[in-house]
Amino acid sequence: MSETFLSPQQVVELFKWRYATKTFDTSKKISDADWKAIEECLVLTPSSFGLQPWKFFVVDNPETRKELLANSWNQVQVVDASHLVVLAIKTDVNDGDVDRYLQSTMDARQVTAESLEGFGKVMKGFLANPKLDKGAWAEKQVYIALGQLMSAVAVMGIDACPMEGFNPVKYDEILGLTAKGYRSVLVCPVGYRSDSDKYATAAKVRYSVEAMVEHL
């Protein structure tokens, strides 16, 4: 093991450095090796039960990105950023997903199906609860992935712009997600800030720690 950690104070500096980048430098591309690592960071996101009810779509085709732009309130980050990630949930999370996950656990940990039987029942019972809004539950998990993605790239000195402001129905249509069994929830352009982005130096607007954290 040879992990390199940062001090908590260094991480604070990095989270102050990050901001929702409005203007990306169109001439700067994230290298293939770095992008591969960013994809790994996304996939390592923790989720409820570990079920990973999501898929991440990276839109490389410039023509497709132009089509998405028109359905993103013309926020140019969608076409200007080095990479564009659409974070989607599986439309119907069901017992098949639990079984697939149990198989994945058996493969990774070399354990028996019997040893996971109780865990499988808990998950299937959870999904079968009529009070559960499965879509909302899966959406929330994707917000963890967004948090992990934004934090990860900030720590690398790479910029991102989390976006809820887009037309998910149109996105699903343009990207063919419905047919694949997925539904878009969040969009995140990733790349490098332009020197001309005035938001980069604007004061961050956050309530104070004193206002937002209470000790009990």
Place this chain on the structure above:
Amino acid sequence: MSETFLSPQQVVELFKWRYATKTFDTSKKISDADWKAIEECLVLTPSSFGLQPWKFFVVDNPETRKELLANSWNQVQVVDASHLVVLAIKTDVNDGDVDRYLQSTMDARQVTAESLEGFGKVMKGFLANPKLDKGAWAEKQVYIALGQLMSAVAVMGIDACPMEGFNPVKYDEILGLTAKGYRSVLVCPVGYRSDSDKYATAAKVRYSVEAMVEHL
């Protein structure tokens, strides 16, 4: 500026190092200076419009933590971890919150109320939309905060255990959150893993990048 960044490959190693810690070392406390920085990281979490519809409660009182334990499926992390964070949303996000946020923006950026008028209208219109489930919207934002918290402490070499498995109604009662206008959504014990936690070395169960990331 003197930010220290990590390489994308280093961040991948750190996200592999992190895991949902089940057994914390009860003898290890996070130092006050480090904990203060972790609170800052939480408060720096980005949110929809920047509205920060949340509050973070840190439960210091050991007796209170024991009470919470009984409402957390007896997951001992709740009492064993150095610190316990309850991530909560404001029960009713309303126009007053928008006004408070606009004031905070004026203060931070030295801009006029007039320059923010349009932005304020957009936010109030968003909150007034009868189709919006405000609670669900605020809950999702708190999942970003959880993602940011987990990523942040991982990068610092500090452990955490994200938890949805607790009784929020009981938590709200025990911590008096309802009276304060908040509702608990997520719990996150933070501290240092015990040498005896067998989960620390268990293989991580994640689908492959090839299965979870698709280029279009």
